[in-house]
Amino acid sequence: xxxxxxxxxxxxxxxxxxxxxxxxxxxxxxxxxxxxxxxxxxxxxxxxxxxxxxxxxxxxxxxxxxxxxxxxxxxxxxxxxxxxxxxxxxxxxxxxxxxxxxxxxxxxxxxxxxxxxxxxxxxxxxx
Amino acid sequence: xxxxxxxxxxxxxxxxxxxxxxxxxxxxxxxxxxxxxxxxxxxxxxxxxxxxxxxxxxxxxxxxxxxxxxxxxxxxxxxxxxxxxxxxxxxxxxxxxxxxxxxxxxxxxxxxxxxxxxxxxxxxxxxxxxxxxxxxxxxxxxxxxxxxxxxxxxxxxxxxxxxxxxxxxxxxxxxxxxxxxxxxxxxxxxxxxxxxxxxxxxxxxxxxxxxxxxxxxxxxxxxxxxxxxxxxxxxxxxxxxxxxxxxxxxxxxxxxxxxxxxxxxxxxxxxxxxxxxxxxxxxxxxxxxxxxxxxxxxxxxxxxxxxxxxxxxxxxxxxxxxxxxxxxxxxxxxxxxxxxxxxxxxxxxxxxxxxxxxxxxxxxxxxxxxxxxxxxxxxxxxxx
Numbered sequence: 122x123x124x125x126x127x128x129x130x131x132x133x134x135x136x137x138x139x140x141x142x143x144x145x146x147x148x149x150x151x152x153x154x155x156x157x158x159x160x161x162x163x164x165x166x167x168x169x170x171x172x173x174x175x176x177x178x179x180x181x182x183x184x185x186x187x188x189x190x191x192x193x194x195x196x197x198x199x200x201x202x203x204x205x206x207x208x209x210x211x212x213x214x215x216x217x218x219x220x221x222x223x224x225x226x227x228x229x230x231x232x233x234x235x236x237x238x239x240x241x242x243x244x245x246x247x248x
Numbered sequence: 249x250x251x252x253x254x255x256x257x258x259x260x261x262x263x264x265x266x267x268x269x270x271x272x273x274x275x276x277x278x279x280x281x282x283x284x285x286x287x288x289x290x291x292x293x294x295x296x297x298x299x300x301x302x303x304x305x306x307x308x309x310x311x312x313x314x315x316x317x318x319x320x321x322x323x324x325x326x327x328x329x330x331x332x333x334x335x336x337x338x339x340x341x342x343x344x345x346x347x348x349x350x351x352x353x354x355x356x357x358x359x360x361x362x363x364x365x366x367x368x369x370x371x372x373x374x375x376x377x378x379x380x381x382x383x384x385x386x387x388x389x390x391x392x393x394x395x396x397x398x399x400x401x402x403x404x405x406x407x408x409x410x411x412x413x414x415x416x417x418x419x420x421x422x423x424x425x426x427x428x429x430x431x432x433x434x435x436x437x438x439x440x441x442x443x444x445x446x447x448x449x450x451x452x453x454x455x456x457x458x459x460x461x462x463x464x465x466x467x468x469x470x471x472x473x474x475x476x477x478x479x480x481x482x483x484x485x486x487x488x489x490x491x492x493x494x495x496x497x498x499x500x501x502x503x504x505x506x507x508x509x510x511x512x513x514x515x516x517x518x519x520x521x522x523x524x525x526x527x528x529x530x531x532x533x534x535x536x537x538x539x540x541x542x543x544x545x546x547x548x549x550x551x552x553x554x555x556x557x558x559x560x561x562x563x564x565x566x567x568x569x570x571x572x573x574x575x576x577x578x579x580x581x582x583x584x585x586x587x588x589x590x591x592x593x594x595x596x597x598x599x600x601x602x603x604x605x606x607x608x609x610x611x612x613x614x615x616x617x618x619x620x621x622x623x624x625x626x627x628x629x630x631x632x
Contacts, residue, residue, distance in 0.1 A: 127280050142483075147612035151303050158612055160513070179452070179483050180608075182295045182384040185404040186302040193305035206280035207484045212406035215276035216269065223280075 124245040130220030132200035137171035145184030154196035173198035178210040188213025249278040273410040283418030292412035295384040296405035314354035320415035364582040365556035370531040384408035386480025393487035402486030434463035440622040445474035445604030452483030477605035517617035520600030526554030527585035527606035539571040545631035
């Protein structure tokens, strides 16, 4: 594994994976962590305490506040793994201290939905 | 990313918690974009002003931050939730008003210019070509890069705030140079502003940091802002260039089928209970346009028009606001179609608008249905 580390830390959780980008402002309830964009394949699911795996963030720059609010409401994912970087997710995770890494396409493909894993975003490993 | 000695010390907390937080954000966004260093910026434009979007956690964060934080460069801010002059006309909770007031106070305490506008590029003098700025509002970042010859990445609320507090941004991506690897060929004839908004929404979904648009020689201001708004909503793309296709780039057509797909995604109703104009907010040119298009006609239903305070004042002097108010428009400043609690699903089922960006947030955040129509059609159908 050669994960690129954006925000350091360690986290455990079940992988919640989607191949659709996430607009944190429009699509996620900032107090419960439930995806409320009815067109998203995670619609109705909660991202709370998951290791959230998604291609990248999209849309409003205020999505960074959503990530911070999720953390303040104890409804945040324990970590986020993306394929591409974007500043909203990177800065939101930095302020909220949520470990955040970027995986290569191959690594990303290997991440299985529902699997319990430990992310070490200090050494860049998924166990 | 290489930091100077001073920057290292700030990151370690030697200069206090505020700068430590700001540098922690800049380091994360710098790592994310493979920046080698931080560079000075001259202007920051912040998002994260509306209580509706940042909530209690955001309000508390800003209140604490503003106790000792001060911006180091010219800093302007996005719209908030409502128009302070007209808030008493609406049924907003005292709690909302108080929390919004607290956010406004926090920003003012930090030294920002209380512009409450998502079109800073239309209401402030622009710095010289090539100047590094840090714009969080997505339509403004795209407009600044593509039209105003400024340089910014598509910043987030926190990365722009960190830039405002430090006067710096990571030197990466669109700040250096970015040659689009994707060309979108515009295949729609006689496009109106909504067509351009949908082109932007489509482009945002498939483009990376930047995109080339072929087949468009010019756009009016309304169409251009619509394109920037649509593009900023759907993706991570922060810049477009209008030029002919090049042989080496990947090409995708924006044709009738793609146009219909975007329309079907965003249009959820065949009529609206009210009309909203302005997301992005209307500039002076569009206020002039609207008043001349109305030509004595009046709206048959409620029509909310959103423009910056500075534009409303100019438009009042020239007489545009008189004409718009005569036609029944409610002119609102400091806020915008997007995410205002003034559009409440308890009172309103559906909204007619020409804004692609507005359509996305009206549906997904305000929870109302959307009826999309270009402005010319709105005037034809909804006025008498």
